């Protein structure tokens with residue numbers, strides 16, 4: 524069989540993105556969540572494409588789709604290529620799926636018998652956490668990090684993960700069997716759309732990911748005193764919402780000054796009457812940065828600003844951290860392989876970029892080294908949205924780079 528060109532492989536991957544987009548629970552949009560009929564259909568369809576490319580296909584105990592191509596001899600540790608097949612609500616067609624489909628194209632193109640490792644392609648389930656609210660189920664299970672507490676989480680209809688697994692045909696008691704041993708793995712490479720405008724602005728098709736930012740999330744609160752909107756003079760007001768508003772503006776300023784990203788996505792004033800001075804204001808903060816040190820330093824500044832402001836305004840400041848994921852640095856040797864891959868497309872000095880979004884690699888890093896290749900997004904870098912777009916030229920370049928990266932890992936192995 525002649526070796527298909529990268530252009531043809533990219534066209535096939537893009538056409539398959541369209542086919543997967545038809546497996547949706549949302550009329551007029553894309554939504555494919557964990558342990559749904561659409562999840563089963565996506566695994567079946569993608570599994571068929573894996574088999575066509577010569578991979579031995581199975582679904583693991585967590586609902587991940589796994590295809591395997593033996594290397595120079597059977598039973599070698601595997602270099603894993605993958606991404607996720609689930610989506611957010613009203614999603615685009617490329618976030619996750621394109622990475623799985625490019626991995627299948629790479630598996631189709633390489634001469635596996637010449638590789639010093641096996642090649643596996645994994646379509647992870649539930650990277651997004653759309654149904655149960657807790658993300659990375661598939662990749663956490665791959666790393667052996669799913670516990671009973673996770674299995675007991677209900678969806679909005681009260682169906683637990685365990686029950687949904689049973690309905691799907693999986694045995695929740697055996698989820699641990701999805702776990703992989705570090706000695707059976709060479710590393711993990713993922714191609715993914717950038718989900719932002721940095722490559723677009725830089726005029727580059729591809730980027731080499733240096734790390735995946737971890738986020739800290741806080742519930743922030745200002746406590747003042749409620750009072751009559753007409754009867755309480757300004758000098759006597761302890762308006763929690765006005766103070767919170769100043770904190771929100773300061774969060775943006777401090778984030779810009781420190782090169783971090785702080786987002787207040789939710790805010791609520793209590794008691795919430797139109798004629799009542801707000802006595803309490805609760806709001807959220809999602810904070811991320813290239814390094815944990817930069818992120819933590821930014822929070823120190825935000826906290827210091829809010830403490831000083833609240834003392835001056837006669838209100839109380841408090842916060843609770845309800846989520847923390849530390850940054851996942853990419854494996855230097857695998858990053859070098861991705862860089863060589865991008866160089867093979869003619870880009871002599873590939874752009875290095877840190878991932879502002881979470882990815883399966885954060886979970887996989889618990890069992891093996893990870894690295895990622897980013898592809899430029901069009902449309903102002905929009906993602907998690909139906910207007911998500913990539914060009915066929917960029918996808919062809921990504922396929923070339925991804926394949927060359929696999930060969931670079933082989934050369935270094």
Ligand SMILES: [Zn+2]
Pocket residue numbers: 607618619650715
């Ligand atoms: Zn994704």
